[in-house]
Amino acid sequence: xxxxxxxxxxxxxDTLALEDIxxxxxxxxxPLFNGGLGLDSIDxxxxxxxxxxxxxxxxxxxxxxxxxxFSSVAALAQFIDSARS
Amino acid sequence: MAYPFIIRRWSAWAPGLQTQDDWQQFAAxxxxxxxxxxxxxQYTPKPLQRRLSPLAKAAxxxxxxxxxxxxxxxxxxxSSHGEIGKCLDMLNDLQRGEExxxxxxxxxxHNAIAGLFSIAYANRCEIxxxxxxxxxxxxxxxxxxxxxxxxxGEVLLVYYDEVLPDFFPATGFAASLPFPCAAAxxxxxxxxxxALAFSPTSSTRQDGEQPLQLPxxxxxxxxxxxxxxxxxxxxxxxxxxx
Numbered sequence: 001x002x003x004x005x006x007x008x009x010x011x012x013x014d015t016l017a018l019e020d021i022x023x024x025x026x027x028x029x030x031p032l033f034n035g036g037l038g039l040d041s042i043d044x045x046x047x048x049x050x051x052x053x054x055x056x057x058x059x060x061x062x063x064x065x066x067x068x069x070f071s072s073v074a075a076l077a078q079f080i081d082s083a084r085s
Numbered sequence: 086m087a088y089p090f091i092i093r094r095w096s097a098w099a100p101g102l103q104t105q106d107d108w109q110q111f112a113a114x115x116x117x118x119x120x121x122x123x124x125x126x127q128y129t130p131k132p133l134q135r136r137l138s139p140l141a142k143a144a145x146x147x148x149x150x151x152x153x154x155x156x157x158x159x160x161x162x163x164s165s166h167g168e169i170g171k172c173l174d175m176l177n178d179l180q181r182g183e184e185x186x187x188x189x190x191x192x193x194x195h196n197a198i199a200g201l202f203s204i205a206y207a208n209r210c211e212i213x214x215x216x217x218x219x220x221x222x223x224x225x226x227x228x229x230x231x232x233x234x235x236x237x238g239e240v241l242l243v244y245y246d247e248v249l250p251d252f253f254p255a256t257g258f259a260a261s262l263p264f265p266c267a268a269a270x271x272x273x274x275x276x277x278x279x280a281l282a283f284s285p286t287s288s289t290r291q292d293g294e295q296p297l298q299l300p301x302x303x304x305x306x307x308x309x310x311x312x313x314x315x316x317x318x319x320x321x322x323x324x325x326x327x
Contacts, residue, residue, distance in 0.1 A: 042191055049187060
């Protein structure tokens with residue numbers, strides 16, 4: 001598991017106040033939305049803001065395949081790592 | 086003109102005051118509010134709970150004592166200031182040039198708690214949100230009585246207010262209590278329960294706005310007291326136990 005994935009799991013738990021979920025218990029390949037953690041569209045916006053703050057990476061709904069980027073922690077980490085390199 | 090009505094069930098919460106017994110002791114001067122967190126919620130789904138402010142949790146707690154999910158019921162929510170602390174936080178964020186939290190922004194309107202209630206309870210009945218200003222407890226109750234007289238069998242009335250942040254001027258105003266407070270009343274025109282008569286009056290009393298009137302009203306419900314008069318800004322309200 002990449003460092004970004006580990007950081008992201010903590011960011012998701014803290015940003016979205018998922019009090020009952022341990023960051024380590026989040027499966028990198030599990031769907032974040034539609035099942036999995038059961039997040040919704042407001043959560044996606046909130047995560048977008050947190051990712052901009054923490055990584056200076058902007059997810060552009062016009063340009064990027066948002067559904068694919070937010071499909072799992074692994075996909076999100078991959079997008080952030082490639083945007084920063 | 087007196088308007089009779091029935092309180093089928095009621096519940097009130099302030100820090101450390103959770104049961105009707107607690108409020109009786111509070112009315113008798115034996116139990117001041119302390120610094121307890123809001124109690125855990127029973128019916129509100131977890132994904133919604135994480136978005137609730139402490140005040141929203143208090144409001145949902147009193148609702149949960151009066152209503153079970155799936156019971157369709159029109160509702161009136163009355164709050165002097167709503168979740169004004171959250172709005173102030175966002176204005177401070179904007180001033181610091183920070184991005185607003187979409188979650189905080191989406192729940193920053195005066196009817197946010199009422200909206201969360203309608204989702205948690207799958208309640209499709211009408212809901213009115215009142216900001217009663219100087220009117221105190223009266224406008225919310227008048228709205229609820231209006232719904233009953235329009236033909237609804239029962240109406241849920243929810244009062245809630247938080248402590249005004251220090252940022253707002255307190256001098257010359259009687260608009261805030263030192264502790265948050267919420268109460269829910271399940272009202273009807275007939276049937277079993279606590280029978281009351283409500284009369285709007287003119288009044289020279291200066292009991293302050295809703296946050297200050299609410300504990301007095303809860304004490305009246307909990308204690309062995311037959312009448313309550315409250316007034317503010319020239320408008321008065323009178324409740325009588327029948």
